[in-house]
Amino acid sequence: MVTFTVNGAARSFDGDPEMPLLWYLRDELGLTGTKFGCGGGFCGSCTVHLDGKAARACQTPMSGVGGRTIVTIEGLSADQSHPVQRAWVAGNVAQCGYCQAGQIMQAAALLAEKPRPTDADIDAAMAGNICRCGTYQRIRASIKQAAASGGRS
Amino acid sequence: MTPTPSRTIVTTNVSRRHFLGGLLSTSAFVVAARFVPDVLFAQVATVKSAADSAALNPSVYLGIDPDGTVHIVTHRSEMGTGIRTSLPMVAADELDADWARVKIVQGIGDVRYGDQNTDGSKSIRDFFDAFRHAGAAARGMLIQAAAAQWQVPATECETGLHEVVHKPSGRRAAYGSLVPAAAKLPVPKPGTLRFKPRSAWRYIGKDRPIYDLGDIVSGKAIFGMDAKVDGMLYASIEHPPVLGATIKSVDDKAALKVRGVRQVVTLDPWKPPIGFQPLGGVAVIADNTWAAFQGRKQLKIDWDLGPHASYDSASYKKQLIAAVQQPGKVARSRGNVDAEFAKGGKVVEAVYYVPHHAHATMEPPVAVAEYRDGKVTAWAPVQNPQAAQDTVAAALGIDKTNVVCHVTLLGGGFGRKSKPDFVAEAALLSRRVGKPVKVVWSREDDLQFDYYHAVAAVSHKAVVNGRGRPTAWLARSAFPPIASTFTAGERYGMDIELGMGLTDLPFDVPAYRAENCPAEAHVRIGWFRSVANIYQVFAASSFVDELAHAAGRDPLDYQLDLIGPGGVLDLKADGVANYWNYGVPADKYPFDTRRLRRVLEIAGQRAGWAKRSRAKGRGMGIVAARSFTSYIASVVEVQVDAQGRVRIPRVIQVVDAGTVVNPDRVRSQFEGAAVMGIGLAMTGEISAEAGRVIQTNFHAFQVPRITDAPAQVDVHIVESDAPPGGVGEPGLPPIVPALTNAIFAATGKRIRELPISKTKLV
Numbered sequence: 001m002v003t004f005t006v007n008g009a010a011r012s013f014d015g016d017p018e019m020p021l022l023w024y025l026r027d028e029l030g031l032t033g034t035k036f037g038c039g040g041g042f043c044g045s046c047t048v049h050l051d052g053k054a055a056r057a058c059q060t061p062m063s064g065v066g067g068r069t070i071v072t073i074e075g076l077s078a079d080q081s082h083p084v085q086r087a088w089v090a091g092n093v094a095q096c097g098y099c100q101a102g103q104i105m106q107a108a109a110l111l112a113e114k115p116r117p118t119d120a121d122i123d124a125a126m127a128g129n130i131c132r133c134g135t136y137q138r139i140r141a142s143i144k145q146a147a148a149s150g151g152r153s
Numbered sequence: 154m155t156p157t158p159s160r161t162i163v164t165t166n167v168s169r170r171h172f173l174g175g176l177l178s179t180s181a182f183v184v185a186a187r188f189v190p191d192v193l194f195a196q197v198a199t200v201k202s203a204a205d206s207a208a209l210n211p212s213v214y215l216g217i218d219p220d221g222t223v224h225i226v227t228h229r230s231e232m233g234t235g236i237r238t239s240l241p242m243v244a245a246d247e248l249d250a251d252w253a254r255v256k257i258v259q260g261i262g263d264v265r266y267g268d269q270n271t272d273g274s275k276s277i278r279d280f281f282d283a284f285r286h287a288g289a290a291a292r293g294m295l296i297q298a299a300a301a302q303w304q305v306p307a308t309e310c311e312t313g314l315h316e317v318v319h320k321p322s323g324r325r326a327a328y329g330s331l332v333p334a335a336a337k338l339p340v341p342k343p344g345t346l347r348f349k350p351r352s353a354w355r356y357i358g359k360d361r362p363i364y365d366l367g368d369i370v371s372g373k374a375i376f377g378m379d380a381k382v383d384g385m386l387y388a389s390i391e392h393p394p395v396l397g398a399t400i401k402s403v404d405d406k407a408a409l410k411v412r413g414v415r416q417v418v419t420l421d422p423w424k425p426p427i428g429f430q431p432l433g434g435v436a437v438i439a440d441n442t443w444a445a446f447q448g449r450k451q452l453k454i455d456w457d458l459g460p461h462a463s464y465d466s467a468s469y470k471k472q473l474i475a476a477v478q479q480p481g482k483v484a485r486s487r488g489n490v491d492a493e494f495a496k497g498g499k500v501v502e503a504v505y506y507v508p509h510h511a512h513a514t515m516e517p518p519v520a521v522a523e524y525r526d527g528k529v530t531a532w533a534p535v536q537n538p539q540a541a542q543d544t545v546a547a548a549l550g551i552d553k554t555n556v557v558c559h560v561t562l563l564g565g566g567f568g569r570k571s572k573p574d575f576v577a578e579a580a581l582l583s584r585r586v587g588k589p590v591k592v593v594w595s596r597e598d599d600l601q602f603d604y605y606h607a608v609a610a611v612s613h614k615a616v617v618n619g620r621g622r623p624t625a626w627l628a629r630s631a632f633p634p635i636a637s638t639f640t641a642g643e644r645y646g647m648d649i650e651l652g653m654g655l656t657d658l659p660f661d662v663p664a665y666r667a668e669n670c671p672a673e674a675h676v677r678i679g680w681f682r683s684v685a686n687i688y689q690v691f692a693a694s695s696f697v698d699e700l701a702h703a704a705g706r707d708p709l710d711y712q713l714d715l716i717g718p719g720g721v722l723d724l725k726a727d728g729v730a731n732y733w734n735y736g737v738p739a740d741k742y743p744f745d746t747r748r749l750r751r752v753l754e755i756a757g758q759r760a761g762w763a764k765r766s767r768a769k770g771r772g773m774g775i776v777a778a779r780s781f782t783s784y785i786a787s788v789v790e791v792q793v794d795a796q797g798r799v800r801i802p803r804v805i806q807v808v809d810a811g812t813v814v815n816p817d818r819v820r821s822q823f824e825g826a827a828v829m830g831i832g833l834a835m836t837g838e839i840s841a842e843a844g845r846v847i848q849t850n851f852h853a854f855q856v857p858r859i860t861d862a863p864a865q866v867d868v869h870i871v872e873s874d875a876p877p878g879g880v881g882e883p884g885l886p887p888i889v890p891a892l893t894n895a896i897f898a899a900t901g902k903r904i905r906e907l908p909i910s911k912t913k914l915v
Contacts, residue, residue, distance in 0.1 A: 016412055019443045027387070027441035032379035033372020035564070036442070037515050038596040042851035045515060073372030085370045092362050092817055095825055096233030097369035098376055098515040098564025126859045130851060132515045132565050133233045134828025135821070136862040 002066035006031070007075025017063035022046045024062055025072060033073035033101045037130070044129030047102035047109075048072050054109035054125075073101035076108060084108045087146035095133035103129050107143050116147055200557055202226055203258045209336040211294055212287035213265045215244055221315060221329030223250045225287075228260030229280070230271040230536045231365070232514075232566030233825075234881045235818030238364045240276060240284050242814055246356040247288025247349060249312040250328070257364050262538025262558035270537040272571045272680065274781035274879025277814055278737060281877050289346040291335075298335035299326045314355075351874065360817035365562065377534030377561045378593070380521040385589040386415060388582050389445035391452050392434040392602050393422075395844035396676050397459040403435055407451035413444025417452070418585050420578070425641035427677060429544040431578045432602060438586050442593050458844060464675035466508065466608070466840035473610035473672055474504055476631040481670035482645055485656040487727040488664030493625030494616050501703045502614035505692035506906040509839035510606035511848070512681055513856055516564020517599040522579035523589035528555040529580045534563035536571035548577035549584060556580075568680040572604050600854050601846040604679025605839055607632040611655075611692035615662075621704020622714065625664035630655050630689065633674035644671035646685070648731040653780060654689025654886070656729045659746050660697075661717030665727070676841065682829065686780045686886035691834075694776040694890035695905065698897065708894065709757045709775050716777075719747035735781050741876055748784040748809050752871065753777040756786035756807040759869060770794065772898030774891040781879025783810040784871075787827070787887035789863075791895040797914035799896065801831060801863040806884055808868060811875035819880045820868040826884025827866045832857030834889045836910045 001014040006029065013024060020039075025031045025048070037045030039058050046057040049071040076082045080089065084107045094100045103126070110117055110125040117125070122143055131139065204224040207216025216224045225244050231237035237257060245255050260266050268279065292312055299317035300307035303324055310319050315328050368374035393399065405417035416438040423430035437448035494500075520533035522545070529549065535541045538558040546553040563570055579592040594602075609632035615623035634650060636643040646669050648656075655667045681687070701711035722744040724732045734742060756775055757763070765773045770793045777786040788805040806823040813819050836855040839848055848854035893904040900914050 016443070016447075018447075019441075023441055023443035026379075027443070030381065031372070032375070032381075035376075035516070036378060036593070037517075038851050039446075040596065040850045040852070043515070043596075077371075080367055080371045088370045089362070089366055092360075092366065092821070094233075094363065094366060094369045095235075095821055096231075096515070096563060096565045097365065097374055098378075098562075100369050101372045104370060123860045128858075130515065130856055130858060132513060132567075132829070132856060133821075134825035134832075134857065134862065136828060136857075136859040137824055137866055138821075139859065 002062060004065045004068050004070060006070045007072060013062050015062065017061060019062050020058050021048070021060040021062060021065055021070070022057035025057060031072050031074050035098055035101060037099065043099070044106060045099050045102040047105040047129065049105060049109060052109070052112060054106045073105060076105065082108060083146040083149050084111065084143070087142040087149065090145065091138045091142040093135050093138040093142050095135055099129065099131045103131065103139055107139070107146065110143070111147055117143065200261055202260065203256065209291065209294065209332045211290040211340045214284060215287040215291055217291060217328060217332050219329050219332045221254055221327060223248065223255045224258050225255055226258045226260045226266070228266035228269050229276040230538070230560050230563055230566065232271065232536060232563035232570065234822060235363050235815055236271065236276045238361060239815045239818060240280060242356040242361060243281055243284040244288040246354050247285045248292050249314060249355070251315040252356065254315060259560050261560065262542045264539065269539050270571055271566065272536055272568055273736060274881040274883065275736060277877045278782065278879060281812070285348060286343060286346060289348050290341055293341045293346060294335040294338050295328055295331045297338050298331040302326065302334060357812070357814050358816065361815050363818070375561055376516050376564045377519045377532065378516050378564060380532040380561055380591070382521055382523055382532070382589040385521060385591050386438050386440065386586060387442045387445045388436045388438050388579070388590050388592045389442070389449045389595065390420070390434045390436045390578060390592065390598070391449050391454060392432045392598060394456060395458045396461045398456045398462070399459065400435065401455040401457050404453035405435070407453070408437055408448040411444060411448040411451055413440040414448035415439055416586055418582060420581060426639050428639055429540065429572050429574050429577070431548060431574050431581065436582055438582065438590065445593070446595065461675045462844035464841045464844045466842070469608065470506060470610070473608065473631045474506065476670040476672060477504060477610050477612040477629040479670060481629055481631070481668035483666060483728070484651045484669050485665065485667040485724065485727045485729045487666070488625065490625045490627055490664045490666040493664045498616045498618070498624070500614065500616050501700055502612065503696055503699055503905055504610060504612045505688070505695060507609045507688040507691060508907060509608045509676070510681055510833055510837050511600050511603045511839045511854055512567040512569035513600060513854060514563070514565030514567060514569055517594040517596055518569070518575035519591070519593050520576040520579040521589060521591045522576065522583045524549070524580055524584040527551060529583070530557045530559070531576050531580060532559045532561055533573065533576045534561050534570055535573050535576060536563065536566045537573065540571065541573035541576045544573045544577045545580045548581055567682040569604065572679055596851065597849045600839070600848050600850065604638065604677045606681035606687065607634070607678050607685070609688035611688055613692060613696035615700060617700065617704065621700060621706055621711070623662045623700065626662050627666050628655060628658065628693070629668045629670050631670035631672045632685070632688065633672045633678050635678050635680060637674035638678050644673055645669055648733045650685040652733045653685035654693060654778065655685070656724060656732060657722065657744060658693055659722060659744065659749055659779065660715040662715070675844070676846070683780060683882040683885040686778065687833070687889065690776070690778045690886035691889045691893070691907070694778065694887065695893055698774070698890065698894040699903065709753070709762050712753060712775070712777065713750060716746050716750050716753070719745070719750045721745050735879065737782060742782045742878070744779060749777050749779055752784045752786040752807045752809050755869065755871065756788050756805055759807065759867070760788040760805050762788070770899055772895040772900070774894030774898065776887040776891040776894065778887045780883040780886055783808065783878035783880060783883040785883045785887055787891040789888065789891040789895045791892065791899050793896065793899045793914055795915060799835065799909070799914070802865065804863045804866045804888070806866065806868045807871065808880070808884070809871040809873055810878040810880050811873050812877045813870055814877065816870055819870055822880045823868040823884040824866045826882070827888050828857050828862045830885040830888030831863065831892060832861060834892050834907055834909055835861065836908050838908050
């Protein structure tokens with residue numbers, strides 16, 4: 001049995017310890033904002049915050065979340081008010097939108113660490129997040145906008 | 154999600170039927186199954202939409218409640234183009250509705266809506282008029298109701314934002330207040346509708362954020378992957394590793410021991426032609442997705458691999474290249490090519506090769522289905538819910554009317570999700586296990602069992618005059634055709650594929666012959682964003698660049714010279730009997746090469762083509778192409794460093810798509826198409842060895858990341874009042890040769906084979 005918090009709520013789990021956090025969030029908790037894209041840590045669709053850092057939920061076994069603080073897209077803000085969410089809306093970033101929760105969580109973690117990221121910082125932080133629709137130009141611009149508006153929530 | 158929607162039978166509204174029948178038949182529906190037979194309206198609505206239920210319901214696409222809420226049905230699927238927002242904008246504009254009071258309803262699969270196959274970049278092209286009609290009919294009825302209430306002539310009334318106004322007296326009535334009276338009026342006939350002048354459009358042509366944006370950024374948007382029904386079980390399917398492989402034996406003992414696994418189900422093999430049938434295989438049914446994946450790993454299956462086990466991409470490439478050395482079926486013939494070649498002269502020739510590509514939608518194929526009492530309800534991210542109904546019905550041996558298909562948001566489509574094999578899998582499994590089932594494809598399943606974009610070889614050969622202009626040109630193209638998916642063994646392309654850059658080569662040359670050479674398919678072949686244009690335009694526009702360089706001429710001037718003064722292409726005169734013209738009539742959508750010239754000229758100006766850097770390692774490529782009735786010119790700028798790494802500081806996309814509904818979504822499509830095209834060109838490749846696709850995930854099938862994307866994509870939309878053209882696909886084809894031509898300018902390396910990553914650039 002492991003205990004941890006998800007979006008501020010205390011949770012416990014005693015199922016298959018190898019089950020990735022992704023499937024616990026999606027199938028057990030019904031938090032479907034965190035997406036399945038590749039299952040191998042290649043695409044970033046499943047990015048969540050683990051103790052404030054971006055992590056791939058598909059590569060995080062439940063055995064590793066004991067005592068940790070997990071935040072998903074549903075918990076990033078109550079009302080889409082996180083500066084990254086606001087910048088994403090202002091930039092009309094999403095096309096299909098499937099990868100965007102992962103992109104937003106990755107970008108929010110970046111800004112928490114580097115409030116004024118350079119292009120190289122953005123490249124380094126975001127290169128693990130694939131957008132098949134190709135919204136990268138708007139992602140980059142919106143990260144800069146969020147940074148300009150004081151990117152940390 | 155609601156588990157099982159109520160089924161309501163609505164009596165026929167005769168005036169509505171005639172109204173719709175009329176408007177649909179005046180629209181330009183040419184491709185199969187686009188006509189909506191009148192009789193279908195006699196069995197209206199197995200499941201009512203919110204528009205159907207509204208008090209005022211002049212169209213299947215639109216309804217208004219007495220509180221003024223406007224329900225607009227989007228019967229096309231949202232996969233990222235913004236269509237779920239853009240089509241309703243058209244109806245809302247014609248209605249003069251307040252956008253804040255519009256609720257968008259996603260249409261289920263239903264023949265009442267007409268064609269729902271959301272591909273071919275045709276949603277706006279085919280339904281712009283229909284949605285204007287819907288808005289105009291409602292607006293007309295509201296005006297009539299107000300005029301009757303005020304006892305004034307309707308001609309003295311007009312509409313403001315969500316209200317009817319009587320100009321002479323200044324009286325006003327909100328739409329909602331007029332709904333009860335308007336609902337009693339007959340729906341106006343199409344010929345009697347009054348439309349707003351273009352100058353009065355309030356939404357069409359202006360940027361509008363997508364309807365689902367807030368839900369997307371907060372993780373609330375429901376994609377197929379997120380659909381959930383009470384009591385649902387999860388399935389993962391081990392598909393035959395080679396197309397057509399069959400099961401000799403299955404040992405499921407270890408799989409059944411995995412915690413959470415409930416059942417193992419063997420699916421029947423398909424019968425040729427494969428079409429949209431499920432692939433067969435062995436399904437593991439479990440309490441959650443992870444358990445299903447884990448159980449599947451424990452299956453021991455002995456396969457009979459069948460005839461396609463010899464499919465090997467390296468040797469197949471040689472076959473395709475050999476095929477285009479031989480004469481093929483003539484698809485277009487102008488002048489006497491053989492006689493011109495016989496005269497001798499300078500000959501330029503080259504062969505181009507493009508490998509298979511996979512759609513790789515970020516959301517892999519996924520579907521939820523519930524079979525109960527001989528009926529199926531499905532929730533799925535499908536581009537064509539009517540095809541899902543047909544496919545499920547055929548797989549289960551039930552009538553199509555017993556299949557309800559709800560459409561979720563699609564996590565990408567690109568053509569993959571118009572093939573609903575995965576929905577039929579979920580329905581079959583639900584019937585077998587007696588509970589709702591969610592089928593989840595892994596990324597490995599997605600990449601290894603796609604309906605692949607065809608691998609292709611294309612040869613071009615021209616004899617040129619003293620100015621380097623072709624006096625005769627021979628093009629040959631070989632690719633496993635899409636038709637092989639629907640007619641077993643088919644080796645020749647359809648008019649649709651041939652009419653994507655081969656038969657409609659837009660250049661003004663005295664003699665041109667296009668031939669299609671045969672090629673057998675060994676995997677499922679399907680349509681991928683922009684389809685055959687990818688290989689045809691890559692080959693033809695690379696060849697044009699080669700001709701320009703062979704003549705020592707500027708590539709832009711040379712292309713303009715090849716297009717000539719421009720005019721409407723007359724392909725019939727060249728023996729093209731069935732030019733499909735993207736499914737729309739040539740009188741409304743002629744292939745007008747003057748528009749092609751114009752985008753090329755604008756692109757050249759915007760790029761600073763004449764003043765471009767000629768420094769080593771820097772280059773620019775410029776290519777124009779018409780596809781999906783839109784005219785595009787793409788400029789790609791590259792920097793190639795000493796290690797041969799390619800950086801793309803800027804891309805320019807000049808777009809003449811006629812009338813544009815939501816310019817921001819047009820720009821986003823062309824931004825995205827530039828990224829996708831660059832990725833496809835740089836690293837995109839699917840290949841088979843011993844019948845199996847060897848790329849299993851994104852480490853091997855590399856799609857562009859933020860670090861690969863161009864630093865800047867500028868999209869310029871040409872002002873036009875021509876009928877709307879496609880925008881989802883046309884941004885891709887010219888990008889590929891614009892990039893390879895830019896690399897040639899920068900390095901002197903001519904890329905004739907994709908992906909570019911196979912060529913050492915320095």
